[in-house]
Amino acid sequence: MSHCSTVRLYRQGLFPLVVFSGATSATTAARFPAGEAVAYRDHALSLGVPDSAILVETRASNTGQNIELSRTLLASRGVAAGSVMLISKPYMQCRAYATCRKLWPEVDVVCASEPMELADYITEIGDERLVVDMLVGDLQRILIYPSRGFAVPQRVPAEVEAAYRDLVAAGYTSRLVRE
Incomplete structure (x- = not known):
């Protein structure tokens, strides 16, 4: 979900505190040279979110680290979270949920994203x-991360797994992790 949507949800009172987490990735380094979390924080401030409602975690380079480092940051500030809303791109919601359930099982997890068409x-x-x-x-990670201890298992429909295998066979492999 875009940081603008995060700000809208914050203004609606869905959460009292926003944690922006993330360094840069191969797809964001050019747009966010100071890191994703820093860019999102700066934009949220420009939209009127008070600095006192924002925490920034700048080291995470994957979803597990986003969750673990944000959890540590909240604890270091004395925030005992009973629930969290994970905001991501639509295609990442299932994996973010499964990762959080594994790494932070005591919180209630809600995932959200901005509706986005594939073309957009x-x-x-x-x-x-x-x-x-x-x-x-991302689908590969949903399939293999439970056995690596990174996420809870999720049901993946057979036709989705078949499409995954077809896409891998067609060479869509640059974002696969080594098995």
């Missing part, structure tokens, strides 16, 4: 093949 996401990223590679890589 391709336009935003600017590289159709990279977007498909990211989708394939």
